[in-house]
Structures are given as structure tokens and as C-alpha cells.
Amino acid sequence: MMGSLSLLRQSCIFVILLILAVSVPSDATDLPRAASSQLHSTRSYFRRLLDVPFAWASRRPRKSLNEWLDTHPKLLESFQRYDDQVVIRFNVSTNAHEAALRKAIDQMLLDVWDFTDNYTDIRIDTRRIRPLMGILPHTLQDNHFILIPDLARAVAASYPSRAPARSIVQSHSSNRGITPANNIPSLKKQGVDDIFFSDYQPLSVIHTWMKLLDSMFRGRGLVRMTSIGQSAEGRDIPALRVGIPSAETGSPGGRKNTILITGGIHAREWISTTTVNYVAWSFIRSVDEDPMIAKILQNFDIVFVPVLNPDGYEYTWEVDRLWRKSRQRTKMAYCPGFDLDHAFSYQWDSIQHQTEPCSESYGGDQPFQAVEAAELAEWARNETENGVRFVGYLDLHSYSQQVLYPYAYSCAVRPPNMENLQEVAMNLAKHMRLSNGEVYTTTSACEGAVASEVSADNTSSTQSPRVEAGGGSAIDYIFHEFGARYSYQIKLRDTGSYGFLLPSEYIIPTGEELYQAMKYFGDYLLGNNGHESLSHPIVTEDQPEHIDIVADEEADVTELRRRRRRRGI
Known part of the structure; x- marks a missing residue:
């Protein structure tokens, strides 16, 4: 039957995984021993086979953001470049508005983050906002708001660190159509x-x-x-x-x-x-x-x-x-x-x-x-x-x-x-x-x-x-x-x-x-x-x-x- 491993193959894989497990650092899992044992006893053999290799493949030393930057100096340069950048959302409701916005985007080589049937998001340096508004229709100038106000901080928060990084825009999530993070089940569950x-x-x-x-x-x-x-x-x-x-x-x-x-x-x-x-x-x-x-x-x-x-x-x-x-x-x-x-x-x-x-x-x-x-x-x-x-x-x-x-x-x-x-x-x-x-x-x-x-x-x-x-x-x-x-x-x-x-x-x-x-x-x-x-x-x-x-x-x-x-x- 295709859904089952032979006893011999199971034994071979078990030996391989045991060798891998011995090589895993002692901090490879964050679960307490009792909790891990309980999970182990309630999972199928097939599912348990996946536990060790996934942990082994993914558990690298967790670095703080500063440590990450120390080993990736070019990232720091990009963070500094984003210091004065924001993401702006334009509410676009007419063909004329979209045509004008596309012309401005092509002319200024702006980074379009997203566009749907009612909005367009653009990444822009704050020093270029005034020139952009100068070539847009007045009705479009008054129909926008800043979506992400501190792009550098949001970018930095997206890299792995010891504590889960939280973006500066976290407080805006409740009214932007995304489930609040505290409603998401923990990984231990x-x-x-x-x-x-x-x-x-x-x-x-x-x-x-x-x-x-x-x-x-x-x-x-x-x-x-x-x-x-x-x-x-x-x-x-x-x-x-x-x-x-x-x-x-x-x-x-x-x-x-x-x-x-x-x-x-x-x-x-x-x-x-x-x-x-x-x-x-x-x-x-x-x-x-x-x-x-x-x-x-x-x-x-x-x-x-x-x-x-x-x-x-x-x-x-x-x-x-x-x-x-x-x-x-x-x-x-x-x-x-x-x-x-x-x-x-x-x-x-x-x-x-x-x-x-x-x-x-x-x-x-x-x-x-x-x-x-x-x-x-x-x-x-x-x-x-x-x-x-x-x-x-x-x-x-x-x-x-x-x-x-x-x-x-x-x-x-x-x-x-x-x-x-x-x-x-x-x-x-x-x-x-x-x-x-x-x-x-x-x-x-x-x-x-x-x-x-x-x-x-x-x-x-x-x-x-x-x-x-x-x-x-x-x-x-x-x-x-x-x-x-x-x-x-x-x-x-x-x-x-x-x-x-x-x-x-x-x-x-x-x-x-x-x-x-x-x-x-x-x-x-x-x-x-x-x-x-x-x-x-x-x-x-x-x-x-x-x-x-x-x-x-x-x-x-x-x-x-x-x-x-x-x-x-």
C-alpha cells in the first residue's frame, strides 16, 4: 500500500533521523520536554518523522537585529536610504485619475507597491512628494493618505531577531482589513x-x-x-x-x-x-x-x-x-x-x-x-x-x-x-x-x-x-x-x-x-x-x-x- 512504509525502510529512516537528532544543538527546540513528549505521543508516526529534520533545517542561531546588521553592512545602507521614505495610498476612482497617476509614475520612476480597482500604493521619498503632487490633478492631490509612515523601521522589523519584531504600523492593522496578531494561535499549539x-x-x-x-x-x-x-x-x-x-x-x-x-x-x-x-x-x-x-x-x-x-x-x-x-x-x-x-x-x-x-x-x-x-x-x-x-x-x-x-x-x-x-x-x-x-x-x-x-x-x-x-x-x-x-x-x-x-x-x-x-x-x-x-x-x-x-x-x-x-x- 502506497500510504505505508515498509518495516525495513522505517527502521533505516529512524536510524538516520536518530543520527541527525544527536547532531542537533541542545537548544534546537523551544518546547519543554514534557510538552514535547505529549505532542510526540499524540501524533502519527509519519508526522513525527517530520519533526526532527524540519527543526534541524530551520533552527539557525537567532540574531538580534544589530548582530544581523553587523554581518550584513550593505543592509544598513539600504535602511538609511529608506529613512525618508513612506508608502502613500491614492484613492483612484476615474480613468483620468489613473492615466494621470501612471504618467507621473513613469516620469518619476516611482515604485508601485500595489493597485486594485479602488486604490494605488506608491513608495516615495518624502522630498519627492511635493513634485509629485505638482503634476497630479487637484482632485487626486486631496485624495491620498500615508499608509506606512516609517518605511525604514518597517523594513528592519521584517528580518528575524531574538524577539519577534513588530512594525511601526502594527497599530493601524485593526482598521485595514487584517486579523490582529494577538488573535493568531501560538506556534506551540x-x-x-x-x-x-x-x-x-x-x-x-x-x-x-x-x-x-x-x-x-x-x-x-x-x-x-x-x-x-x-x-x-x-x-x-x-x-x-x-x-x-x-x-x-x-x-x-x-x-x-x-x-x-x-x-x-x-x-x-x-x-x-x-x-x-x-x-x-x-x-x-x-x-x-x-x-x-x-x-x-x-x-x-x-x-x-x-x-x-x-x-x-x-x-x-x-x-x-x-x-x-x-x-x-x-x-x-x-x-x-x-x-x-x-x-x-x-x-x-x-x-x-x-x-x-x-x-x-x-x-x-x-x-x-x-x-x-x-x-x-x-x-x-x-x-x-x-x-x-x-x-x-x-x-x-x-x-x-x-x-x-x-x-x-x-x-x-x-x-x-x-x-x-x-x-x-x-x-x-x-x-x-x-x-x-x-x-x-x-x-x-x-x-x-x-x-x-x-x-x-x-x-x-x-x-x-x-x-x-x-x-x-x-x-x-x-x-x-x-x-x-x-x-x-x-x-x-x-x-x-x-x-x-x-x-x-x-x-x-x-x-x-x-x-x-x-x-x-x-x-x-x-x-x-x-x-x-x-x-x-x-x-x-x-x-x-x-x-x-x-x-x-x-x-x-x-x-x-x-x-x-x-x-x-
Whole structure:
């Protein structure tokens, strides 16, 4: 039976883990011995196997912020640069406002943090605020507020330290749509196998963790570590392929339908990287305990790519926390890096593609000029040539709590399966809400800060100006080129209180949200419309296939309360 290890294999792994345990420092776990023993006795053997290696891979010496700066002097320089910077939110309500704002952004090469159908967030030096206001309409000048007033302090607080760092904007969280940190269950309640997710992890630790999973479960056929390719600076782009092997292949891979999940396209979006890791770990640890997970992995391989942009991610840990792009050289030596989400070939040049290398949204002067985007495309093409069929793609980002579906390049063209895309998007958002109560909205990825107008026959919509061009996106490319009928960009927490600097105490709740959404997604792809992904289905089988997700709000609340009681919240 695939769900069980042979006695011999269990003994071998136990010996290996015992050796590892002896090498773990005495302070490798913060749990008291009695509490640890109690947890050990109540967990399955399979789950207990995960405890030691996760602790070993993730428990590095915790440094205070000053100690971290002592060993990373370039970080101190970036903190000093952020001393006079803030994040401003503009409430944008008309096409004219968005067009004026985009013109100012391009002219001043401002860093757009986020834009939705009613606001745009911009990072700016306080000394440039007056010039910016001078080129904006008066109505827009009066329609903004400071979202993050002390950016340097918020950046510093995002790095690991002995005591959990708290951002200066903590006090603003209660009215910005994010659950207060003191309402999040402690890690001790979650168990010692969640230690890896108590902090954001640097690239070297992520690689070690992935190698451990591969070494533990490759023999069983459940996990296989692979490489998507190499970055511009020569780093591997590692991936975990997770799936219960078929009788033909004996290991993940072969001709099974495949779901692809990527994170870290934008280097500073750390929550996207750690969430990919969390969902991978959750599927692996649950395969013997959750029949739904087992059924999904019997029918699909899931390829998890936590850091598609390893050069940029490493740079955020060593030099500049808010670096967004890759680190590849451009035609301007002093402006390196490509925005990987504008570097793919499908409709690359749509809506005035950004051609200024110093812009944060610069995707290159031609498609696939960015090495990492070309590597992902080549890997995916090789997979399809070997019989793999991509049935779903999730590209994780932050922030704004949105589920976005194709097309990103234009609102004037609608994908042929729009209704299905919308249905699944709404249910993904619904299952994330059921996990922790956080609201995720859904819309087309083409939308800018002002929603477009849909035609009377619901087949097209008018093209509106965008704060940021949408051509060359990953979700459009995978959707169009490889036939992944369900392709989504999911923007994770939060809605602005922290932006890209989400504190580490939100790692596990955010990961749980995406994990629950993935269970639904796999169940839907199995043809069950997600009915079996909840232990008590909200929708009955005699209801229409295309359901209205807001129809049974009372059942949603009941399910949410039941889940929270079970989790001890």
C-alpha cells in the first residue's frame, strides 16, 4: 500500500533521523520536554518523522537585529536610504485619475507597491512628494493618505531577531482589513513540525529543507527534488514534484496531469515563497491522514517552485529588502534586473510595454530576455513534450488578498472559459476565507485601479488605462501556451498595513488559507466541484454545477466556527 512504509525502510529512516537528532544543538527546540513528549505521543508516526529534520533545517542561531546588521553592512545602507521614505495610498476612482497617476509614475520612476480597482500604493521619498503632487490633478492631490509612515523601521522589523519584531504600523492593522496578531494561535499549539515556518528563511535554508524532503521521501516515490533551470547569476531554481507514483512510472512524473505552483517571481514578496513551501509540506505530511490529499496526489503531480527569482531573493536578504526584479544585467549597467512577470512572450508588448530599465516593471526589450522566465518556459515545454499535461497554475504574490484570472494583458479580450475561471476563483477565495476569516476578492488580472466596463453581451470590455502594463505575464503564458485551463495569480496577505513586509506570525495562517484553497482546487479538477474538500460540504449534489458562492452565508459561518474550534482558536 502506497500510504505505508515498509518495516525495513522505517527502521533505516529512524536510524538516520536518530543520527541527525544527536547532531542537533541542545537548544534546537523551544518546547519543554514534557510538552514535547505529549505532542510526540499524540501524533502519527509519519508526522513525527517530520519533526526532527524540519527543526534541524530551520533552527539557525537567532540574531538580534544589530548582530544581523553587523554581518550584513550593505543592509544598513539600504535602511538609511529608506529613512525618508513612506508608502502613500491614492484613492483612484476615474480613468483620468489613473492615466494621470501612471504618467507621473513613469516620469518619476516611482515604485508601485500595489493597485486594485479602488486604490494605488506608491513608495516615495518624502522630498519627492511635493513634485509629485505638482503634476497630479487637484482632485487626486486631496485624495491620498500615508499608509506606512516609517518605511525604514518597517523594513528592519521584517528580518528575524531574538524577539519577534513588530512594525511601526502594527497599530493601524485593526482598521485595514487584517486579523490582529494577538488573535493568531501560538506556534506551540501548532506543534514542533511548524518551526520551519516560525520565520522567513534565507535561500540556503530553503535549499537544505527541500533536499531533506527529497532524501526522506524519494525512496517512497512521494517527493522528487528537481531543477527548473538556472538563474542569470548561476543559481539553481529548485522545485519539489509531489505525487503518489503511478504503476507505470514508480515515481512522481511521467505522463500524469500536473499542477504548477510558483512563488518568489518578485523577490521582496517573501510571503509568496514561504507559502509555496508551506503548501508543499502540508500535502506531504497529510497524504497518510487525509483521504482527499491522497486522492489528489494519486491523480496529479504538483510541482512546487518556491523561489523562481533566486538572485533577487538572495539580494533582499543580503543588500536590499525591497528589491523586486531579478539581478540580470540590462542595457543600463546601473539599473540591473527584469520584472519576471512582464518577461513572458504571450502578448508581451501589450499596452505600451515599459522600456525603461530603471523602472520596477521593466520586462526587457524583447520577450524572454529575462533568463529565469526563459528557463521556466523551456522546462514547461520539455514537460509537455514528454507527455505531461498542465491542468492548473497558481502564481503566488503579495499583497492585496485577491484571486486574479486571465487575461492580464487586456480587458478587451476574454478567455473562452471565463465562467469556469470565475467560478473557481470565487471558490478559491471562499475556501481561503473559511480557513481564517480573511476576505479575498476576485477579478480579472487585466483590471487596473479603475474597473473596466463590460459590454452588453458580456463577451468583451472596454480597454482602460492601467497603472502598470499587463503584457507578458506568467498566468497568461501558461494559460495560452500550455493549455492550463485554470491559471491564477493569487495575491496573499495583507491589504496594506504591512504590504510586502508582512510579519512572520502571519506565515502559518496565510499558508493555511492557500492549503485549504488547494484542497478545493484539486477536488474540483477531479470532477467533484470541490464538494469533497470540506468534511461537511456546503453545497449539495443536487445544486447546479455553477454555484453562487454567496448563497449559503450561514453555512459558511458555521463551517468557519467549526474549523476554529478544532484548531483551538
